[in-house]
Amino acid sequence: MARTRGHWLLKSEPTAYSIEDLARDGQTFWEGVRNHQARNFLRDAMRKGDLVLFYHSNAKPPGVAGIAKVVSDAYPDATQFDPESRYYDPRASRDQPRWLVVDVAFVACFKHLVPLATLKADAALEGMLVTRRGQRLSVQPVEQRHYARVLELAGHPG
DNA sequence: GCCAACGTTGGC
DNA sequence: GCCAACGTTGGC
Numbered sequence: 001m002a003r004t005r006g007h008w009l010l011k012s013e014p015t016a017y018s019i020e021d022l023a024r025d026g027q028t029f030w031e032g033v034r035n036h037q038a039r040n041f042l043r044d045a046m047r048k049g050d051l052v053l054f055y056h057s058n059a060k061p062p063g064v065a066g067i068a069k070v071v072s073d074a075y076p077d078a079t080q081f082d083p084e085s086r087y088y089d090p091r092a093s094r095d096q097p098r099w100l101v102v103d104v105a106f107v108a109c110f111k112h113l114v115p116l117a118t119l120k121a122d123a124a125l126e127g128m129l130v131t132r133r134g135q136r137l138s139v140q141p142v143e144q145r146h147y148a149r150v151l152e153l154a155g156h157p158g
Numbered sequence: 159g160c161c162a163a164c165g166t167t168g169g170c
Numbered sequence: 171g172c173c174a175a176c177g178t179t180g181g182c
Contacts, residue, residue: 011180057180058179061181134162
């Protein structure tokens with residue numbers, strides 16, 4: 001049986017990189033993940049073709065801004081080797097990289113952002129990780145039914 | 159600006 | 171291995 005397409009939520013501060021930036025670029029490296037749990041999701045569970053809710057964190061208001069798609073498997077994050085990068089990790093080496101990226105492509109920008117407050121208030125989204133207090137993980141798995149519901153709330157077709 | 163919730167670091 | 175101190179994330 002073929003693997004079911006996965007669904008994810010990726011957080012980005014829009015002042016650093018927004019859905020509009022992704023729309024302009026078409027595709028980007030999802031660099032700078034420096035949390036082991038998030039890294040393990042990239043490595044072990046994320047697959048080419050998976051769909052992504054693009055979440056604007058530290059925004060006013062925070063919320064889901066659009067949709068992206070995973071277009072590569074995980075591979076070493078080049079910024080870990082670059083002393084000039086804010087993501088530099090002196091413990092990483094080319095032989096033994098510690099951090100990974102995936103390539104992510106633009107799919108759609110919601111007409112209106114779906115605010116976190118709306119997600120929290122929606123009974124159908126109960127249990128969705130991002131609605132949980134203190135949930136800081138920047139790469140989160142999303143249940144298919146939650147993904148579909150967020151698109152519904154965004155008034156986004158199919 | 160405040161602070162909860164973690165994750166990391168480093169002394170022991 | 172324990173744990174206190176510290177730093178970061180990120181909502182409010």
